[in-house]
Structures are given as C-alpha cells and as structure tokens.
Amino acid sequence: MDSYLTTQRSTIFQHVGVMIYVFDIESQGMNKDLEYYRDCMEGLRQFSPNAAVFLLVHKMDLAREPKGAVFEKKKKELEEASGDGTVTVFGTSIYDESLYKAWSSIVHTLIPNATVLSRHLTTFAAACSATEVILFERTTFLVIATSSAAKPPTLSPGAEQDELDRHQLNPTRYERTSELVKAFKHSCSRVREEFHSLEMELYDFTAVLDEMTRNTYVLVIVHDPTIGNDLHLTFFLLDD
Missing domain, CATH: 3.30.450.190 (Beta-Lactamase)
Structure with missing residues (x-):
C-alpha cells in the first residue's frame, strides 16, 4: 500500500474511472485505514479528478449495535474524511443482497449508454x-x-x-x-x-x-x- 501511494502513485491513480474502497466494520486500525484512504483520495484529485468513488462498509453482519445506527455513524465519518469529494457509501455483507446491490450500482456507473x-x-x-x-x-x-x-x-x-x-x-x-x-x-x-x-x-x-x-x-x-x-x-x- 505504501508503494502504491509513493513510487507507483502516478501509475495507480492515472485514468481511474471508479475507485472502490472497502472498510471493515470491525477494523482495529481505523485511523490507519483513514490515513490510507485520504492519501488515495488525494491521488485521485491529482491524477483522476472525475473518478467516481464508492465506499463499502463491509461485514455489517458483525455489527454489535443496531446495524442502521452503526452504518449511519460510519457513513458520516467517511464522508467527513472525504473532504470535498463526492462519495457513495454502502453497508455490505456476504449474507444478504447488500453486496450484490452495491456492485450492481458500481457497474452501472461504468456503462456510458x-x-x-x-x-x-x-x-x-x-x-x-x-x-x-x-x-x-x-x-x-x-x-x-x-x-x-x-x-x-x-x-x-x-x-x-x-x-x-x-x-x-x-x-x-x-x-x-x-x-x-x-x-x-x-x-x-x-x-x-x-x-x-x-x-x-x-x-x-x-x-x-x-x-x-x-x-x-x-x-x-x-x-x-x-x-x-x-x-x-x-x-x-x-x-x-
């Protein structure tokens, strides 16, 4: 990841149509996750400012509190970390249709017609x-x-x-x-x-x-x- 954001930065973030960034709802290193994410957003602003950004808050089935409240809290946190960038946030899990719905929305943005x-x-x-x-x-x-x-x-x-x-x-x-x-x-x-x-x-x-x-x-x-x-x-x- 560090290499992507430094020596390979111009290659990785050049001509990007969509960036999909996955966050683990139970991640123990959220500060580091957000640091990497902000660096990725900066790379997009520099090399692909028109790229669409989708954020997946994954493993929602593991949320200990009510899922709706957990997702909204995480969504607000990620939107604030995105600065002026426009992002779309999905709560996903492999145990229901949420992951399929998210990927369908992502694929749909790649179809010009x-x-x-x-x-x-x-x-x-x-x-x-x-x-x-x-x-x-x-x-x-x-x-x-x-x-x-x-x-x-x-x-x-x-x-x-x-x-x-x-x-x-x-x-x-x-x-x-x-x-x-x-x-x-x-x-x-x-x-x-x-x-x-x-x-x-x-x-x-x-x-x-x-x-x-x-x-x-x-x-x-x-x-x-x-x-x-x-x-x-x-x-x-x-x-x-």
Whole structure:
C-alpha cells in the first residue's frame, strides 16, 4: 500500500474511472485505514479528478449495535474524511443482497449508454406486453439496465386485493434472480452441460431468460395470462 501511494502513485491513480474502497466494520486500525484512504483520495484529485468513488462498509453482519445506527455513524465519518469529494457509501455483507446491490450500482456507473439501453428495454417491454425486462451481465449476472417504470401486472377481472398483493414486484428480485441463475449454471456445469437459456411458465407469470449478446442475458417477465409459453423472443441490436 505504501508503494502504491509513493513510487507507483502516478501509475495507480492515472485514468481511474471508479475507485472502490472497502472498510471493515470491525477494523482495529481505523485511523490507519483513514490515513490510507485520504492519501488515495488525494491521488485521485491529482491524477483522476472525475473518478467516481464508492465506499463499502463491509461485514455489517458483525455489527454489535443496531446495524442502521452503526452504518449511519460510519457513513458520516467517511464522508467527513472525504473532504470535498463526492462519495457513495454502502453497508455490505456476504449474507444478504447488500453486496450484490452495491456492485450492481458500481457497474452501472461504468456503462456510458445505460440510459439508452433502459429506453430500448422499455420499448421492447411494451412491444411484447411484458411487466419488466432486465439486462444482466453474462458472467456475474449483475444488472446492467432495466425497463423503466415497470407497469402493474395485468390481472383477471374481479381479482381480489390479496391476488394483487401477490403480484407486486419484490424489491430484491434482481439479487435473488442472479443468485438462483448462478446456482443453476453451477449445477449444469457439474453434469457437464452448458447453460444457454431458461423458460418458465408458472400459474401467475411467464419468465424467459435468453442470451442477447456475447456478454449479456436478457430476462423478460410477463404476467399477462393471454401470453403463455409460446412467447418467442427475437432481439435486434439497434444503433442509437
């Protein structure tokens, strides 16, 4: 670390798009951690002033006090240590979806045309009467872009409130989908099969996951009961 901040400083901090700095919530050397962090921020200001900075307060599951209060205290401390720099702070743990959510946000900042992709996905969702369309990175299954303003699912006439509640989109759906697909891909590899696509038709929705490009998968969720497993997808790569 000392070498990075001295003799290699101009190399390490040159042309940086994103800096991700991880703090251990139970670190016994926080003063030293902050000293290194301030040096890194100074390196960015000198060589890459436009870099985005993300701070992960990791191992939140080990926090002894209420997690919300511990995180807010640590977040305030890190923001003060950042000086005039703009930073985004996440509380993370390997035992819930928080780490996935943080990495998805980080990856999203590295995609220059994310807004364009979202607009195309929204158009595509409307064209096939989908509730939502999500674009995933192929290897990690991190979310790249989603269709905007997912419309409420189409329900049968006279649907009861409890049926409507059951169709509400889960706020952790991306993280759970990623976890399940990666587990399924792992199962395929264990029997020496390669995962390509997945189609599910359940009682209240249809889901189709398929390759879109060499580096991405697209997931289409449809609640419209008139669209069944005969849903076939054709993807067009359009220049903006």
